[in-house]
Amino acid sequence: MQLTPAQHDALSEIANIGASRSAKQLSLLLDDEIQLSIPKVAIVMISELPEAIGIAVTDDVACVYQDMSGCLTGKARLIFHTHESRLLVQALVGSVPVLSGISMQIYEHEAMKEIGNIIISVCISTMTDMLGKETRLAIPMYREGLFGEIIEEDSRHAGVLVMKAALTAGRRGISGILIVTLSIPDIMGLLMGLDNFLAGCAGQQEPE
Amino acid sequence: MQQKTILIVDDSATSRLLFRARLPGNSPYVLHEADSLDSAMEKAASIRPEVVVLDYNMPGQSGVEIARAMLKAGIKARFVLFTANTQKSVLDEAAAAGFVAVIEKPVTSEIINDMLEKVGQCN
Numbered sequence: 001m002q003l004t005p006a007q008h009d010a011l012s013e014i015a016n017i018g019a020s021r022s023a024k025q026l027s028l029l030l031d032d033e034i035q036l037s038i039p040k041v042a043i044v045m046i047s048e049l050p051e052a053i054g055i056a057v058t059d060d061v062a063c064v065y066q067d068m069s070g071c072l073t074g075k076a077r078l079i080f081h082t083h084e085s086r087l088l089v090q091a092l093v094g095s096v097p098v099l100s101g102i103s104m105q106i107y108e109h110e111a112m113k114e115i116g117n118i119i120i121s122v123c124i125s126t127m128t129d130m131l132g133k134e135t136r137l138a139i140p141m142y143r144e145g146l147f148g149e150i151i152e153e154d155s156r157h158a159g160v161l162v163m164k165a166a167l168t169a170g171r172r173g174i175s176g177i178l179i180v181t182l183s184i185p186d187i188m189g190l191l192m193g194l195d196n197f198l199a200g201c202a203g204q205q206e207p208e
Numbered sequence: 209m210q211q212k213t214i215l216i217v218d219d220s221a222t223s224r225l226l227f228r229a230r231l232p233g234n235s236p237y238v239l240h241e242a243d244s245l246d247s248a249m250e251k252a253a254s255i256r257p258e259v260v261v262l263d264y265n266m267p268g269q270s271g272v273e274i275a276r277a278m279l280k281a282g283i284k285a286r287f288v289l290f291t292a293n294t295q296k297s298v299l300d301e302a303a304a305a306g307f308v309a310v311i312e313k314p315v316t317s318e319i320i321n322d323m324l325e326k327v328g329q330c331n
Contacts, residue, residue: 009221009222016292018292020264020265020293020313021293023293023295027296034295036265036293038265129314201228201229204230
């Protein structure tokens with residue numbers, strides 16, 4: 001799905017603001033400096049998603065997801081490769097005494113949901129606030145598995161907004177990808193909202 | 209009254225558009241734009257802005273690096289950081305480089321107004 005240069009730029013700026021705000025929240029949570037890359041954005045069909053984000057359907061991933069309703073109806077997912085999610089949790093857990101196998105797993109899942117909730121809610125709220133809309137987010141859920149199985153439940157006709165950014169927590173490099181699965185009408189609505197927003201800003205400018 | 213100039217340096221056209229749209233209508237400042245180190249240096253040398261507003265997270269050089277380059281080139285302006293990344297490390301970096309203010313994205317007219325008042329009070 002081809003974005004106009006103005007739409008791509010606007011989505012990139014939204015992703016930049018969302019990722020930056022997330023970085024700040026994460027830095028407070030992890031008590032560490034977070035560096036982030038320039039986010040990349042794209043809108044693709046669900047069938048194009050693995051190639052677009054460089055994650056194969058057979059890759060093991062960790063996923064925090066939240067259902068959305070309101071002006072954006074669909075699912076927001078934060079995807080990490082499983083080994084990277086462990087690094088993120090280690091950064092959070094720090095020097096907590098070693099727990100038993102099952103307790104540690106539950107702790108890790110809760111930590112990932114907390115981190116994922118921060119990133120997803122900041123990014124989605126940045127987008128909808130700038131467009132003057134409202135989107136409700138359900139409670140965060142966590143899942144591990146093959147990437148293909150995770151996106152299997154999405155309609156083959158759905159579109160996906162991809163926001164890809166690399167976060168470096170301390171000396172640990174982690175790449176997280178936020179994917180927002182929407183119906184095609186919702187994607188068209190989002191793009192129309194962007195166009196209206198940009199036109200409104202252009203109309204507010206003082207004549208030169 | 210001599211017109212004052214602001215140079216905004218941001219790789220995002222949307223961000224520059226938003227800043228322009230929210231610059232108060234009665235502001236005595238004229239806004240110029242640049243999207244990279246090269247265009248920023250060229251514009252700054254030409255218009256000698258009173259205020260330079262710099263995005264932090266840009267491809268190539270950060271806003272702080274661009275400010276350092278301008279200072280080295282003898283461009284005397286008040287530097288303002290324009291970012292959503294207000295981590296302590298970023299704020300400390302900006303302060304060390306001599307930035308006089310930090311304004312958060314997404315910007316509002318009130319934020320710009322407060323910034324211009326603060327900048328106007330700087331020596």
